[in-house]
Amino acid sequence: MIEVEQLRKSYGELTAVDGVSFTARPGEIFGLLGPNGAGKTTTIGCISGLLQPTAGCVRVMGHDVVREGTAARRALGVVPQEIALYEDLSAVENLKYWGGSQGLRNPQLRERIREVLELTGLEDRSTDLVKRFSGGMKRRLNFACGIVHRPQVLLLDEPTVGVDPQSRVRLLELVRAQAQAGACVLYTTHYMEEAETLCDRLAIVDHGKVIAAGTLAELRSMLAERDLLRLSGVFQPEAARAAVAPIDQIEVLQAEDNLLVLSLQEASRKLPAIFAALEAAGGEVRGTTLTQPSLESLFIKLTGKELRE
Amino acid sequence: MRFIWISTLKDLWRARRDPFAFTTWLAIPLLIVVMLNVVFGGGGAPVPKGRLLIADEDSSLASNVLATAFHRDPLDKMFVIEKVDRQEGRERIDHGEASAFLIIPKGLQQAFSHNQPFRLQLFTNPSQRISPQIVEETLSLMVEGGFYVQHMAAAELRSANFGAVYRRVMSLQKGPPLIELETQVIQEKKQTKGLGALFLPTMLYMSIWMIAGVQAGDIWKERMSGALRRVAVAPAGLGAFLAGRVVFIALVFGAIAFAGLSVARSMGGVPVANLAGSAAWAMLSGTAFYVLLLLLTMQSSNQYTAHVLVNLVTLPLALVGGCFFPFEIMPAWMAAIGRLTPNGWAVQQFSSILTGSAEAREVALALAGLVAVSALAFVLALRRLRGSFAV
Numbered sequence: 001m002i003e004v005e006q007l008r009k010s011y012g013e014l015t016a017v018d019g020v021s022f023t024a025r026p027g028e029i030f031g032l033l034g035p036n037g038a039g040k041t042t043t044i045g046c047i048s049g050l051l052q053p054t055a056g057c058v059r060v061m062g063h064d065v066v067r068e069g070t071a072a073r074r075a076l077g078v079v080p081q082e083i084a085l086y087e088d089l090s091a092v093e094n095l096k097y098w099g100g101s102q103g104l105r106n107p108q109l110r111e112r113i114r115e116v117l118e119l120t121g122l123e124d125r126s127t128d129l130v131k132r133f134s135g136g137m138k139r140r141l142n143f144a145c146g147i148v149h150r151p152q153v154l155l156l157d158e159p160t161v162g163v164d165p166q167s168r169v170r171l172l173e174l175v176r177a178q179a180q181a182g183a184c185v186l187y188t189t190h191y192m193e194e195a196e197t198l199c200d201r202l203a204i205v206d207h208g209k210v211i212a213a214g215t216l217a218e219l220r221s222m223l224a225e226r227d228l229l230r231l232s233g234v235f236q237p238e239a240a241r242a243a244v245a246p247i248d249q250i251e252v253l254q255a256e257d258n259l260l261v262l263s264l265q266e267a268s269r270k271l272p273a274i275f276a277a278l279e280a281a282g283g284e285v286r287g288t289t290l291t292q293p294s295l296e297s298l299f300i301k302l303t304g305k306e307l308r309e
Numbered sequence: 310m311r312f313i314w315i316s317t318l319k320d321l322w323r324a325r326r327d328p329f330a331f332t333t334w335l336a337i338p339l340l341i342v343v344m345l346n347v348v349f350g351g352g353g354a355p356v357p358k359g360r361l362l363i364a365d366e367d368s369s370l371a372s373n374v375l376a377t378a379f380h381r382d383p384l385d386k387m388f389v390i391e392k393v394d395r396q397e398g399r400e401r402i403d404h405g406e407a408s409a410f411l412i413i414p415k416g417l418q419q420a421f422s423h424n425q426p427f428r429l430q431l432f433t434n435p436s437q438r439i440s441p442q443i444v445e446e447t448l449s450l451m452v453e454g455g456f457y458v459q460h461m462a463a464a465e466l467r468s469a470n471f472g473a474v475y476r477r478v479m480s481l482q483k484g485p486p487l488i489e490l491e492t493q494v495i496q497e498k499k500q501t502k503g504l505g506a507l508f509l510p511t512m513l514y515m516s517i518w519m520i521a522g523v524q525a526g527d528i529w530k531e532r533m534s535g536a537l538r539r540v541a542v543a544p545a546g547l548g549a550f551l552a553g554r555v556v557f558i559a560l561v562f563g564a565i566a567f568a569g570l571s572v573a574r575s576m577g578g579v580p581v582a583n584l585a586g587s588a589a590w591a592m593l594s595g596t597a598f599y600v601l602l603l604l605l606t607m608q609s610s611n612q613y614t615a616h617v618l619v620n621l622v623t624l625p626l627a628l629v630g631g632c633f634f635p636f637e638i639m640p641a642w643m644a645a646i647g648r649l650t651p652n653g654w655a656v657q658q659f660s661s662i663l664t665g666s667a668e669a670r671e672v673a674l675a676l677a678g679l680v681a682v683s684a685l686a687f688v689l690a691l692r693r694l695r696g697s698f699a700v
Contacts, residue, residue: 048542050700073544084535086319088326093319100315101543101550129326145539 001025001184002047002153007056009042009208016042018208019056024186024201026152029179031199032188033295039208040188041081044157047186048078060153074103077151077183081158083138084145087131091122091141094130095148102149109148116144119174136167143174154178156187160194172198192296204299211302219298226251227267228297231260232287235278243281247273253301263301312545316553317560324561359388359408359437361444362398369418371455375429376413378451379444387443402432409433409444421455505579507635510660513569515632517562517595518652522623524558525602528698529612537699547694555687559596566591570663582665586672590662594655597679600686601651607693631656655679 002024009017017039024030032040045051047058049065049072058065063072085094095113104112117123120140130138143159156175160168175198179185189195195202196216203213212219237255244250244262247270254261260278264270267290275285291297324330361379365372379390388408393401395412402410412430420427431448433441531537540550566588573579581587602619609615627633629646630653636644647653658675661667 045700050538050542070544070546073542076542078539078542080535080539082535084539086323086534086536088323089319093322097315097319098539098543100312101540101545103312103544105311 001059001061002030002186003057003059004043004047005057007043007046007058008054009039009046009051010054016208017046017053020203020205020208020210021056022203022210022213024184026184027179027182028200029175029185029187029198031195031202032186032205033190033192033195033199033202033299034188034205035190038190038205040190040205041157042208043205044078044155044186044188048076048155049073075152077102077146077149077154079143079146079154079156079159081161083142085130085138085142088129090127090129091117091133091144092126094141094145098145099148104149112148112150116148119177120144121170134164134167135162136164136170139163139167139171140174143171147174147178151183153184154186156185158188158190160189160191168194192294192299196295202295204295204302206299206303212298216295219295220293222298222301226263226265226293226297228253228291228293228300229262229264229267229271229274230289230291231262231274231278231285232258232289233260233278233283233285234258235260235283236281239281240278240283243277243283244274247277250274261300263297310549312549313553313556316550317556320554320557321560324557359441359443360406361388361390362393362401362407362410363390364393364395364398364410364412366395366415367413367417371418371421372413375417375448375451376411378447384443384447399432402434405434405436407434408437409441411444411448505573506664507637509570509573509579510656510663511631511633511635513566513591514652514656514659515627516565516569517591518598518623518627518632520561520565521558521595521598521602522619524561524599525606526612526616526619528603528606529615532698533612537694541695541699547699548691551687551691551694555596555600558599559592562595563588563592566595581663583662587659587663590655590659590672590676593676593679593683594659597683597686598652598655600683600690604686604690604693607690607698626650626652629653 002022004023005021007017007020008015020039020043022030032043034040042051046053047060047065049069052066060072061075063075065072086097089097092113095116096109099109099112114123117126120143122137122141122144125133125137130141133141139159139162143156146156147154154175159175160171163171172194175185175187179200187195187199199216201213201215202219203210204219205211212222235255235257237257237260240260241252241255244252244260247264249265250270251263252260253263260283262274271288278285363376363379365376376390376392378384379388391407393410398407398410398412401407410432412432414428414430417427417429419425429448429452431445433445528537537547537550541547567584570581570584570588570591574581574584602623605622606615606619609618629639629643630650631639631647632652636647636653636657639647648657658667658672662672
């Protein structure tokens with residue numbers, strides 16, 4: 001279990017994490033979703049004991065990560081964002097080293113190496129040097145090194161960055177298997193679809209703060225089944241706002257010279273009225289994107305910007 | 310403790326995977342030895358014999374017995390005997406062309422048979438150790454034996470009654486010998502060192518100094534790959550990681566020093582008075598260099614500036630500190646400065662241990678200083694790692 005209470009981490013004037021709180025339970029995949037620079041990696045750093053929190057408290061399996069660091073770290077497995085492997089060693093040698101760093105000894109270590117190589121589909125390449133692996137294989141080995149000691153708590157920091165679709169699917173299956181085996185998994189990502197398909201519960205973070213948290217269903221309900229309509233073209237922002245305001249249950253999320261983002265129900269039915277109103281206000285619509293309710297649209301609704309911006 | 314060994318193993322595995330670098334590390338000292346060997350000779354030649362020059366001015370039965378002792382087995386396998394006159398013998402021993410020069414002055418037979426004191430003269434070559442000693446020991450034994458015979462059986466010797474001589478010898482309890490062996494060690498005109506011996510410490514430390522710099526820079530690769538961050542969140546931690554790395558470095562330097570010195574001695578003919586001691590010093594001082602350079606490299610903000618900084622420090626220090634040129638061929642002022650540098654100090658200590666001229670107390674003090682500096686640098690490097698470098 002991971003318990004984070006009012007976590008804050010500052011670097012001088014800059015506050016990277018600002019009062020973040022959440023609890024992730026055993027057997028659960030808890031997602032931290034947010035754009036780059038939102039504070040996800042800093043949060044993971046504080047949980048793993050790599051960074052000293054400025055304020056707040058973090059407990060891993062009941063152990064305070066600051067006061068009982070070693071005990072907390074024994075329960076942890078970390079799969080970092082970067083491929084933290086020795087490329088001039090083989091897969092088995094990497095696993096021996098990282099397993100050894102977690103205190104594993106033979107014959108248990110040997111047995112676990114065999115298991116994780118099989119699990120990640122690398123058993124045929126076990127003695128090959130990592131530098132000869134593809135990006136996806138390196139990612140899988142990176143994951144294997146994080147779980148070789150069967151951690152109770154697994155921290156995954158954007159583990160699928162730069163991975164081909166096939167390897168991504170395999171990695172996500174591996175993550176699910178860890179949770180099914182009883183591990184508490186904290187998964188950070190800026191990929192909406194990953195979070196939607198993988199996570200049991202989520203916290204959406206931006207600028208170091210949790211802006212929404214709950215199960216996927218709870219978060220979707222915050223959108224009240226509204227569509228998201230993005231219109232590109234040439235607009236006069238204030239005139240455009242005023243022009244669409246009379247349309248039934250419409251909400252303007254963003255109005256700029258070349259972009260208009262609207263939240264509304266049954267958007268496709270109301271499109272002719274919206275186009276007419278904007279044209280009357282001197283606007284010109286050149287492109288239209290209609291998005292059904294999703295985490296993406298929730299994020300845009302909450303922050304006024306896209307997740308990948 | 311276990312993770313220290315695993316970390317050491319990890320670095321040994323990595324070194325094995327980069328055979329070119331590893332071979333280069335070993336090849337540098339070996340290449341130096343081969344170079345010295347080619348230039349100055351010594352490799353593959355038959356085992357050299359000692360050369361004994363004898364000036365027999367007595368030309369008697371007694372002097373002949375003395376001189377022919379060296380023609381008997383096993384001494385005949387160890388020495389080439391040459392008869393010379395006094396002047397030639399002195400000139401040649403003065404020029405170091407022989408192991409020893411024995412003068413048997415006129416009157417030996419007379420003194421021997423009349424139980425009178427007599428003095429033989431032996432000059433030995435100070436640049437050789439074993440051969441002159443054998444000559445000296447052999448002559449001492451012969452002089453002692455001769456004394457007994459002379460003291461109790463001079464009359465029988467004169468009358469050739471050998472049975473009586475034997476009985477007298479067995480019942481003798483008197484001393485001291487009347488015939489004395491006077492040994493003189495020729496004064497060396499100038500203390501000269503072979504070029505191999507001169508360059509060996511320099512070349513070995515050039516290798517060690519450069520490897521220490523390169524290996525210190527390797528910490529940046531581990532940082533950039535994220536491996537340090539991963540170690541930092543493991544229960545074993547950064548202390549064991551760093552200790553393992555230091556053990557690896559010590560093993561590498563120990564192997565290089567031992568191999569280099571062994572080959573220098575066996576193939577290059579470079580005199581190595583204390584192989585184990587000098588290899589141990591090279592290992593410990595090289596490890597200390599590594600920890601100091603590691604501390605230095607971790608002060609930089611990025612890998613590139615770290616590389617530049619280490620080169621800025623190591624190259625000038627190598628130039629003046631006896632890691633490019635021996636102190637003996639430097640201008641005096643430069644050598645004086647160089648001996649004050651950390652590497653220069655280590656090279657000096659190494660040379661003393663190598664030639665066997667170092668006092669035990671002096672070595673112990675130097676060793677204590679080296680260990681203290683290494684320990685301090687280790688603690689500071691670990692603090693830097695834990696502080697922000699690994700993060």
